[in-house]
Amino acid sequence: MSSQAELDNSELDRVIRSEYEAGFTTLVESDTLPPGLNEDVIRVISAKKEEPEWMLEWRLEAYRHWQTMQEPNWAHVQYPPVDLNAISYYSAPKSMEDRPKSLDEVDPELLETYKKLGIPLHEQEMLAGVAVDAVFDSVSVATTFKSKLAEAGVIFCSISEAVREHPELVRKYLGSVVPKGDNFFAGLNSAVFTDGSFVYIPKGVRCPMELSTYFRINEANTGQFERTLIVADEGSYVSYLEGCTAPQRDENQLHAAVVELVALPGAEIKYSTVQNWYPGDEDGKGGIYNFVTKRGVAHDHAKISWTQVETGSAITWKYPSVVLRGDHSVGEFYSVALTRHAQQADTGTKMIHLGKNTKSTIVSKGISAGKSSNAYRGLVRMGPRAENARNFTQCDSLLLGDRCGAHTFPYIESKHPSATIEHEATTSKVSDDQLFLCRQRGIDPEKAISMIVNGFCKEVFKELPMEFAVEAGKLLEVSLEGAVG
Amino acid sequence: MLEIRDLHASVAGQPILKGLNLTVKPGEVHAIMGPNGSGKSTLANVLAGRDNYEITGGEALFDGKSLADLEPEERAQLGLFLAFQYPVEIPGVSNMEFLKAALEATRAAQGKEEWDSVTLLRKAREACKQVDLDPQFLKRGVNEGFSGGEKKRNEIMQMLLMEPKLALLDETDSGLDIDALQTVAKGVNSLRGPERGIVLVTHYQRLLDYIVPDFVHVLSGGKIIKSGGKELALELEQHGYGWLTGGQNGDNGKEDQTA
Numbered sequence: 001m002s003s004q005a006e007l008d009n010s011e012l013d014r015v016i017r018s019e020y021e022a023g024f025t026t027l028v029e030s031d032t033l034p035p036g037l038n039e040d041v042i043r044v045i046s047a048k049k050e051e052p053e054w055m056l057e058w059r060l061e062a063y064r065h066w067q068t069m070q071e072p073n074w075a076h077v078q079y080p081p082v083d084l085n086a087i088s089y090y091s092a093p094k095s096m097e098d099r100p101k102s103l104d105e106v107d108p109e110l111l112e113t114y115k116k117l118g119i120p121l122h123e124q125e126m127l128a129g130v131a132v133d134a135v136f137d138s139v140s141v142a143t144t145f146k147s148k149l150a151e152a153g154v155i156f157c158s159i160s161e162a163v164r165e166h167p168e169l170v171r172k173y174l175g176s177v178v179p180k181g182d183n184f185f186a187g188l189n190s191a192v193f194t195d196g197s198f199v200y201i202p203k204g205v206r207c208p209m210e211l212s213t214y215f216r217i218n219e220a221n222t223g224q225f226e227r228t229l230i231v232a233d234e235g236s237y238v239s240y241l242e243g244c245t246a247p248q249r250d251e252n253q254l255h256a257a258v259v260e261l262v263a264l265p266g267a268e269i270k271y272s273t274v275q276n277w278y279p280g281d282e283d284g285k286g287g288i289y290n291f292v293t294k295r296g297v298a299h300d301h302a303k304i305s306w307t308q309v310e311t312g313s314a315i316t317w318k319y320p321s322v323v324l325r326g327d328h329s330v331g332e333f334y335s336v337a338l339t340r341h342a343q344q345a346d347t348g349t350k351m352i353h354l355g356k357n358t359k360s361t362i363v364s365k366g367i368s369a370g371k372s373s374n375a376y377r378g379l380v381r382m383g384p385r386a387e388n389a390r391n392f393t394q395c396d397s398l399l400l401g402d403r404c405g406a407h408t409f410p411y412i413e414s415k416h417p418s419a420t421i422e423h424e425a426t427t428s429k430v431s432d433d434q435l436f437l438c439r440q441r442g443i444d445p446e447k448a449i450s451m452i453v454n455g456f457c458k459e460v461f462k463e464l465p466m467e468f469a470v471e472a473g474k475l476l477e478v479s480l481e482g483a484v485g
Numbered sequence: 486m487l488e489i490r491d492l493h494a495s496v497a498g499q500p501i502l503k504g505l506n507l508t509v510k511p512g513e514v515h516a517i518m519g520p521n522g523s524g525k526s527t528l529a530n531v532l533a534g535r536d537n538y539e540i541t542g543g544e545a546l547f548d549g550k551s552l553a554d555l556e557p558e559e560r561a562q563l564g565l566f567l568a569f570q571y572p573v574e575i576p577g578v579s580n581m582e583f584l585k586a587a588l589e590a591t592r593a594a595q596g597k598e599e600w601d602s603v604t605l606l607r608k609a610r611e612a613c614k615q616v617d618l619d620p621q622f623l624k625r626g627v628n629e630g631f632s633g634g635e636k637k638r639n640e641i642m643q644m645l646l647m648e649p650k651l652a653l654l655d656e657t658d659s660g661l662d663i664d665a666l667q668t669v670a671k672g673v674n675s676l677r678g679p680e681r682g683i684v685l686v687t688h689y690q691r692l693l694d695y696i697v698p699d700f701v702h703v704l705s706g707g708k709i710i711k712s713g714g715k716e717l718a719l720e721l722e723q724h725g726y727g728w729l730t731g732g733q734n735g736d737n738g739k740e741d742q743t744a
Contacts, residue, residue: 432536433573437627440533440569441587441643442561442594451586455577455626 033090039063042191045090049160049194052167062180062190069184075346076375076407077315079289082254087224089192145209152208154238155200159227162198169200173231177260177297177323185256185317186293193227193258201236201267210465212241226257232267232302239270241468254289255313261296261304265326268303269296272464273320274472277312282370284342287314294318300326300355307463309472310337310347311479319377321350324358324389331360334460336472338453338479339372339404348378348409353389353419362393365457368404369480375407382419390420397427398456400449400480450477486511486548486682487532487651493542494531501527503707504543509651512679516693516718517686519704520726525686526570528704529655533567534560547651561587562594564650568640568657575627580639583627584609584646591647612645615675617668633660641672651682658692670695690722705730 033041042063046056071081149156155166162170180190201207232238242259255277263269271294280287290313296304306320322331333349351360360380368374380391397406408425430452438448454461454473461469487509494502501524509515519525531538532545534557545552547565555563575583585605592599600608610620616638628636637657644652654673658666673696677683685696693701693715701717702709703726711717711729721728 431573434575436533436535436557437569437573437575438583438586439557440561440567441583441647442558442590443586444558444590447586447590451578451582452575455575458577 033088035088036085037063037087037089037192041089045192045194048090049163051160051163054167054171055163058175058180059191062187063192065181066184066187066191069181069187071184075317075377076373076409077317077344077346079315079344082289084188084254087254089225090194148208152205153202154205154207154211155198156211157198159193159196159198159229162229166198166200169231170198170229173260173262174227174229175260177262177295178258178293183293185291186258189225189227189256189258189293193225195225196227196229196257198228199230199238199240201232201238203233204235205233206236207238210239210241224255226255228257228259229262230260230269230271231262232264232269234264235266236264237268237270239465240272241465242271242273243275253287254291256291257293259292259294259320261294263296263298263302263304263329265300265302267299268305270305271296271307271320272468273306273308273310274468274475275308275310275312275316276475279312279341279343280314282341284314284344287343288312289315290318291315292318294320295323295350296321296331297323297325298329298331301328302326303330303332305330305332305334305463306349307332307334307460308336308347309460309464309475310335310345311475313345314343316343316345316347318347319349321352321379322360323352323354324360324386325354326358327355328357329355330358332463333360333362333364333378334463335364336367336457336460336476337365337374337376338367338369338476339374340369340479341372342370343372345373346375346377348376350379350381351391352379352381352383353386353391354383356385356387356389358386358389360389360391362391362395363459364393364395365460366395366397366406367400367453367456367476368397368406369400371403373405373407375409377409377411379411380413380421380423382414382416382421384415386416386419388418388420389416391422393421393423394459395423395425396456397425398453399427399429400453446481447477450480453480487684488546488549489543490545491543492528492531492540492545494527494538494540496527496530496539497537500541501707502531505704505708507702507709509682509684511650511682512677513700514677514683514685514696514698516698516701517684517704517709518688518690518701518718518721520730521688523704524707525688525704526655529567529570529653529684529686532560532653533557533565558590562591564591564595566644566647566649566652568637568644568652568654570655570657570659572628572631572636572640574629574631576629578627579624580627581606581609581623584623584643587643588646608646609642612642615645616642616672617665618642634662634665637661637669638665638672641669645672645676648676650680651684652676653684653686655686656688657685658687658689666692667695690718693718703729 033044039060042059046059178186181187199211230240261269261271277288277290298304304322308320310316320333324331331351337345337347339345348364349362362378364376366374366376376395378393382389395408399406406427410423412421414421430449434452435445435448439445453476461472464472489505489507492502492505517525531540532552540553547563552560588600609623613620613622618638628639631639657669661669685692685698698715701713701715703711
């Protein structure tokens with residue numbers, strides 16, 4: 001992308017114009033759209049996805065509104081401007097011929113990390129995008145899962161499929177939590193999203209298994225503009241896992257995903273993320289910019305719980321939030337964000353209390369190493385109707401070394417006198433005494449640091465599904481290698 | 486097993502040990518006594534390899550290897566154990582997890598068989614019982630919210646499990662009531678054996694009522710000024726340190742520089 005960004009504008013215009021002269025039909029048939037964004041591009045995306053007219057209209061409305069918006073600049077991150085006209089907004093999955101033929105052609109450093117994380121060989125191939133035509137074990141696993149889910153009446157498919165197969169649900173809920181014009185990146189996503197998941201859990205159903213994007217393998221290539229919509233109908237329960245611990249490389253630098261959760265009365269949604277996008281080299285070069293909008297609405301007696309472990313990306317801009325609309329609804333946010341080298345993270349949450357007796361908990365653990373910058377930004381708002389609303393926030397930062405930074409930006413607004421808001425914040429360093437105690441017991445310093453950091457994160461890890469928690473611990477260990485010095 | 490010759494050491498650039506000699510053979514228990522500020526804790530920390538505790542002259546050999554050449558974890562892996570004067574808390578890391586990491590690292594290095602989780606848990610529970618510590622403490626964070634006495638007993642519990650060749654106890658008796666002192670002493674005594682050396686660093690004689698040393702050394706001004714048998718401790722008890730340091734007990738109001 002950077003090389004494309006270097007093309008001067010006239011050159012770009014020429015390329016775009018010449019391509020478009022070929023006409024709309026040709027564009028639909030081609031695998032990759034030329035860089036740039038306009039209404040035609042959106043029409044092509046919609047046509048490629050065989051979308052109904054209402055979906056196209058929705059995208060176009062989003063696009064028109066987005067054009068009036070400005071990229072936000074309030075976050076505690078710094079990066080050169082992203083040239084949105086240098087991005088191609090539709091690209092078919094790479095054909096087998098373009099991919100590495102075997103793991104021998106993949107970056108050895110990446111393979112080394114896979115090995116340390118204990119990832120099986122066939123999964124390594126999948127993650128590294130190797131062209132494999134053999135059937136993975138996981139394919140059959142996925143098929144078994146699908147039939148089990150269907151039995152329970154759970155819908156779990158790609159968002160594109162949902163637009164075609166379940167239009168009544170998508171139309172009702174898409175954009176109901178994150179409106180088209182919510183923010184610059186969400187607006188862009190609304191106009192051009194091409195990928196993502198859709199989940200619907202029927203009334204009173206407890207989803208029989210943890211849903212993971214991992215098993216939606218027919219869409220192995222994660223999109224640049226992912227859109228996820230999860231609807232838990234009354235009294236239902238679902239646990240959803242996103243991402244994986246293996247470092248994911250992607251040629252697209254900008255990622256702007258939107259995730260919407262709808263927890264209808266009495267429903268519970270648990271959403272866990274492990275994000276490990278390529279953070280770039282020591283200077284952050286080549287790393288992913290991750291600008292994500294994640295939000296859920298909890299109706300009466302519903303509960304939404306976000307748990308995230310963020311270790312990747314050059315830039316993370318992410319605030320998974322809960323709108324506690326219904327009375328007695330519950331919102332939770334558990335987060336571990338680790339930054340090292342030149343990584344910058346500005347992450348946190350928003351808890352918007354609207355209903356009575358609503359309750360929210362925020363536990364955020366930031367770990368900074370190298371020359372990275374790690375900011376927690378959180379908003380707790382108690383609305384005028386939020387009688388007896390309660391929030392507890394705990395925000396801890398751990399510094400490794402003396403070149404990194406940790407920042408906390410809490411915003412608290414209360415419009416109801418009965419609201420209770422507690423905020424605790426600590427900043428600590430891994431002390432020499434702790435390290436010496438471990439070393440005196442024979443434990444090498446790297447293992448000691450990772451043990452101390454894992455201990456620091458325990459409150460968050462225990463919220464993750466078991467297997468994920470073990471992987472997350474291992475991921476921190478690998479990520480911290482070389483952080484001691 | 487421990488051979489210290491003309492050892493000079495400084496803490497953060499300040500000379501503390503000034504020509505110390507000490508030999509500990511397997512099976513022996515040595516007590517290092519002395520007034521505050523005489524360098525007792527410095528000696529323990531220098532031997533264990535704490536940052537900023539630097540050997541500036543002479544040598545300290547452990548099983549023939551120069552300690553100065555070894556990282557703290559390497560010394561531990563060779564079987565050198567320090568029971569800390571002020572054990573630090575590691576929140577969120579359970580005692581059990583910590584012990585597992587420590588035992589994996591040291592037992593492998595010493596060519597001892599690895600303990601599986603069941604064995605480890607059983608041994609750890611036994612060790613807890615020996616020092617009168619509720620096995621529930623194994624699940625808690627290392628020293629997290631422990632009382633002073635519990636921290637000290639936790640140190641001895643670790644020592645019992647790790648079965649070191651050489652155990653250094655840095656003022657383990659400080660802050661213990663008489664019952665806890667007896668419990669701790671019982672634990673230490675159970676480790677006494679022909680293969681093991683024990684060095685007790687203490688200010689008071691009372692620990693030595695329960696752990697009877699083979700040798701007592703008096704440290705003052707960074708040197709050992711007198712050595713003797715267990716009766717030396719009793720004499721000290723009667724006459725005070727001033728008896729040996731010529732009225733000057735070396736106590737300048739500063740604690741040993743340990744923390």
